[in-house]
Amino acid sequence: EAQVTQNPRYLITVTGKKLTVTCSQNMNHEYMSWYRQDPGLGLRQIYYSMNVEVTDKGDVPEGYKVSRKEKRNFPLILESPSPNQTSLYFCASSSEAGTAWTQYFGPGTRLLVL
């Protein structure tokens, strides 16, 4: 079964305490992304990756880091979380062949930064 998994699903933390949200996909997709979803603002892309060791900033990268050391994994790192990073986070993976394109999202990670 095609799947994108994220862990943890829920996280409460305090300002400044480093955290990592993991993301893994089992479809051998080249592309992976992180998004945050906030009421009234919709889904905004944080970072994306075109392949192993290739990443680029999305629309809201400040305060986040990513790495892509393996094709299947794309962790999101918050080195010093702040309350404005309280949000719902989604990881996604996608694949493109010619004009055919497919994308899957993970179940989401709800983060609260106190």
Next chain:
Amino acid sequence: QKEVEQDPGPLSVPEGAIVSLNCTYSNSAFQYFMWYRQYSRKGPELLMYTYSSGNKEDGRFTAQVDKSSKYISLFIRDSQPSDSATYLCAMREKTSYDKVIFGPGTSLSVIP
């Protein structure tokens, strides 16, 4: 002006109605046009995508793209209560790989 605009609704229709959801955009370089469905507390699910312009049909769903007007639509025929969800439009350029721009989403309720 935002790159992608979408009426947030909420939209409430009776079961069996035809639903029309719309988005406008400003970037003429967009080539992929997508529609996602997101149920409450779930991740978005890619419903349909269209490359370039034209129509695409999948069961009760039809996606239309009018690049001259920078306007895309999703039609849902014979709407069902299970269609109640938030519908997100999204777009990307051909060579922008995974850089996708989303609209804010329209909340739809189909009343039995």
